[in-house]
Amino acid sequence: MNVQNPSQQFSINDPPAAHQPRAVRTQQGAPTPVLHGIDLVMDYNATSRSTIQPGQPPALNHANFLVGEGERVAIMGPSGSGKSTLLHVLAGITKPTTGRVMFRGADIDRISEAERTRLRRQAFGFVFQSGQLLPELPAVENVALPLMLSGMAYREATDRALSWLDRIGLRHLMFSRPGEMSGGQMQRVAIARALCVNPAIIFADEPTGALDQNTGRDVMQLLMEAAAANNAAVVLVTHDPNIAAFCGRTVHMRDGIVLDAANQRMGSAANWPMGDGARVDGARNGAMTSGPMGGAPMMAGYPRNPSQGALR
Ligand SMILES: Nc1ncnc2c1ncn2[C@@H]1O[C@H](COP(=O)(O)OP(=O)(O)O)[C@@H](O)[C@H]1O
Ligand SMILES: [Mg+2]
DSSP: OOOOHHHHHHTTTOGGGOOOOOOOTTTTBBBBBEEEEEEEEEEEGSSTTOOTTTOOOOEEEOOOOEEEETEEEEEEOOOTTHHHHHHHHHHTSSSEEEEEEEETTTTTTTTTTTHHHHHHHHHEEEEOOOHHHHHHHTTTHHHHHHHHTOOOHHHHHHHHHHHHHHHTTOOGGGGOOOOGGGGHHHHHHHHHHHHTOOOOEEESSSSTSSEEEEEEEHHHHHHHHHHHHHHEEEEOOOOHHHTTSSEEEEEETTTTTTTHHHHHHTTTTTTTOOTOOOOOOOOTSSSSTOOOOGGGGGTTTTTTGGGGGSSO
């Protein structure tokens, strides 16, 4: 195996092109890497705030994970195998004990805290199992929140949020608070909130775990269509093979290790041939200047009429 050419290795588990029509591809046909977790160890014993028993194996035990621009990857594995920890480490929420996370070729541990925060807010979107919307805010402000945290003025942020609610068929709920919505509606709002910053990557941790099967499928369809329209990569944790099937590739975790061979081998390929070098500007394709309100290219192909797509 030629470790000097990670893009070739990356193609090992690459799904058929038809599954990922919008993924950015290199000349070899492999997706351009967007995020790479390298030899990640997360030992909660080593953190001073931990309350767990000494001797417990690390939550991440030299895990490697790679996702390409616009790619959709499902992570499956038993409870406690480290899936959520991996997601948090990849997203820069939790600092690993050892190992590195590279975003478009830049080590996110070596950038300043301010840059890392900007990255989380502008390049990454998050959808959790139960939405984690703020209960006291109406839907439109919940969606607008990440934009406002990034410095956008209230009016512009809520205009953009409203446009997202429109597109997912929930404009009529703009003033509703989470307590007044169904589980499926809350997850749709959470998806709009994740997408409204035009992220490069959406992290979803069991986003359908609290939904019935039909609602879960509809929510997944919305998530995948919106991500594809945005060319956002999706890293999805799920227990459900039917949900994982929405992704082009599935990797399995056990005991803090990503089992799949392609990801394991990527661990030695620390240096990517990154086309755009150490770019850490979270605002991709002018994220903060082109959104749904601007008729931006990110929405190309996005069904405008909810009845035409899965955007119900
Ligand atoms: N904040 C934490 N402090 C201590 N241990 C934790 C913490 N979060 C997770 N763990 C432990 O790390 C392991 C992996 O957990 P997690 O990543 O949540 O797994 P999964 O999402 O696959 O169920 C488990 O043994 C869990 O108990
Ligand atoms: Mg979990």
